[in-house]
Amino acid sequence: MTARVLVVDDILANVKLLEARLTAEYFDVVSAMNGLEALTVCAEVMPDIVLLDVMMPGMDGFEVCRRIKANPATAHIPVVMVTALDQISDRVKGLEAGADDFLTKPVSDVALVTRVRSLSRLKMLTDELRMRAAASRDRSIEGDFDIDQVVGSAKGRILVVEDRRSTAERLQAMLGSAHAVTLQANPQEALLTAADGAFELVVVSLALANFDALRLCSQLRSLDRTRMLPILLIVDPEDQPRLLRGLEIGVNDYLTRPIDRQELLARVRTQIRRKRYNDHLRDNVQQTIEMAVTDGLTGLHNRRYMSTHLATLTEQAKERGKPLSVLILDIDFFKAINDTHGHDAGDEVLREFADRMRSNVRGIDLCCRYGGEEFVIVMPDTDLNLARVVAERLRQRVAGDPFVIAGGVKQIDVTISIGLGTLDGLQDTDEQIMKRADLALYRAKRNGRNCVVSDAA
Template sequence: MTARVLIVDDIPVNVKLLEARLLAEYFEVVTASSGAAAIEICRSQDIDIVLLDVMMPEMDGFECCQLLKADAATAHIPVVMVTALDQPSDRVRGLEAGADDFLTKPVDDVQLMARVKSLVRLKLLSDELRARAKTSHQIALEDATQTEFGVPVDGGRILVIDTHRERAERVKSFLSDSHMVNILTEPADAVFQMAGGEFELAIVSMVLDGFDPLRICSQIRTVEQARSIPIILVAEEQDRPQIVKALDLGVNDFIMRPIERHELSARVKTQIRRQRYTVELRESLNSTMAMAVIDELTGLYNRRYFERHLAMVLARAQQQDRDMTLMLLDIDYFKPVNDTFGHDVGDAVLKEFATRLQRNIRGVDLACRYGGEEFVVVMPDTDMRQALGVAERVRSAMAEQGFAAGPDQTINITVSAGLATNDRENDTPESVLKRADVALYRAKRTGRNRVVSDAA
């Protein structure tokens, strides 16, 4: 994962230490020595995350963070405050100013990298949703530019998972004035509870009798309805190594015991605000998208939308020196399906193919129906190795289970795929698509039901 990180600190030594750690992990680093300079950089450059010192002259980190989060142009950038302050009141003040998290000096390298990667992943998903809204040209401007701070945060639906009811009741007592809180003392039922789509946030104790809390979190992440629901861990000091692993698994935040009421409340508000903002973006995008850009049969975006979106994603990748991969897919031997079973069955196969395709790509990937039995997937921030993994998963999903042709009959359907990346200096949407098409033709010619890259 690559990202552009802005380090803001008025002490050069601190900047150099953080810069060295991030450069060693191949992050791109930009630096600023004041809050005002940081705001200007965020407005004028593509910044993925800000590491912000609190104690600075003229404008401290709290004020700087508040200004960044109040501006629609910069509100979506995650901010991690790096500070020597370690009082709960300082963390609460930072979270209320809009900070996404805190790192206490001296900064632990493992926690730093886990936090940066976790927040960058969330930003990439948010960026992709915003880009799709712009591509449609029919999303109202206020919807596309609304900041998270315009989203109400009260009345959150929260599930507290803890085998000790007394501990869970204490957490509930801290939150029940503003939110609706349910307690689950049987972690084995967590997946079932979250699958109902009733909750907006899960709070999971790291001390679960007879259960691995990280296993519970990973199981929640496998449920389609709960895949994007934020998770906060409640941990003990000795749990820090597991916390790092949890952040890598997709857990959103953590709080240490003993729990401070106001800090918990602030962290919960941050997660619910971000969750509701993402849901609003998705709903706005879905409800206002004109049928002119949606394929009526499959519900995927159509070729017209794809061409505009590809141009924008490629331009952004080139400006920011990032990877992008295109996957072109063609259903093998599709004409005999229509000829043998009729167009009604052919249409049903196309619908099911689109459903499986959506299920097996990632949240940031955009699937479109290119025409007939051809489909295309735009994969931002994806190199060839990652793309091959996704493409193989898609290919397997089609080949391993038959498609229904009637009540008691199935058809074996396979797909061929061609991949191309933006690895040429003067690439255009047409040139990348052409290379993906050539790779797809090679997959067809060499036996079908396979994935071929343009580098092969």
């Protein structure tokens, strides 16, 4: 995996050293020598990660980081502070400015490459979500929402996996005022707990007594329900080799003992913010997908969805030698309802009719709004006689009870006409079934409406 890395340092030798190390690992490297140049380059080339020196003249790294994270176009780019500062207070200051991690000079080659790869992988995942969200809505995602508003200020839901009771309770005390914390001492039960709960972060001790903590991390990454769940490792100073292995398998962040409360809170906040941001992007994509196949007024599937799935269900019925029926339903004199009571009343009738239709069919039946006041029900494993029974029951259900409109003030009588078509032989197609059902509906209207007519009539 390659990525574009922006290296920012006011000392040319430091820039060249990092550039050489990263280029050797096939990363694409661009550089900047001061804070203002870094902001300009970042906006122009949109790197996958920024390696940012802290001590620079004019604008220091903390301020550069704050500005990167304040810009909606660059806020999702990971920033790693590369600095000789090694005080906890400096790390906390950087994390509060929005930094994703720290590398202390002199930087280990293994730590550098591992961290760049890990954060770049997360950035590329976010980029994919952003691209899908922007493409599905056919407009740029920037400016659509404020990140702080999206992530909110609600307490995070955190699962702590630590088998030393005193340490677990200390972590709970550190986090409890700002987050909802669940403790789990058994790693195998922790995996089930994580899968069943709506957690936003898992904190795992690398020093579990009778279980390989990295195995737990790997299992969390392999399950669908926990694959996107951030993992924060608690490590001992001498456990660097295993930490690097953890970063390779997908651990998001780590904290070295002894644990400082402010640094812990800052790192936890960063991970929860990133998860909420990515969840928001996924929700946007999912909503757009649903909107593409769902009728916004009734909540039923739309004509596009019906056409695709009817073809599939028809082929499956022919392959299995099973019956298939299609009902086309039309609300009688619907134009008169709109003309007499208004379009708002018409919308109320459509929504109520959709509810009655849903409540009178099976879960496997496909209910769709075909267009205007026409609806379609596709009924797998249903022959002509059973489909006629269902259609007649639905007709009576609609005609038997008045529809309430105008916010409950008025009631009107509504009836429907139904045309029924069924699968007829291996050469039959979904278009032919729909055509026969449509002709049957036409006969139902010609026969006086409020009736059911099948294609066998």
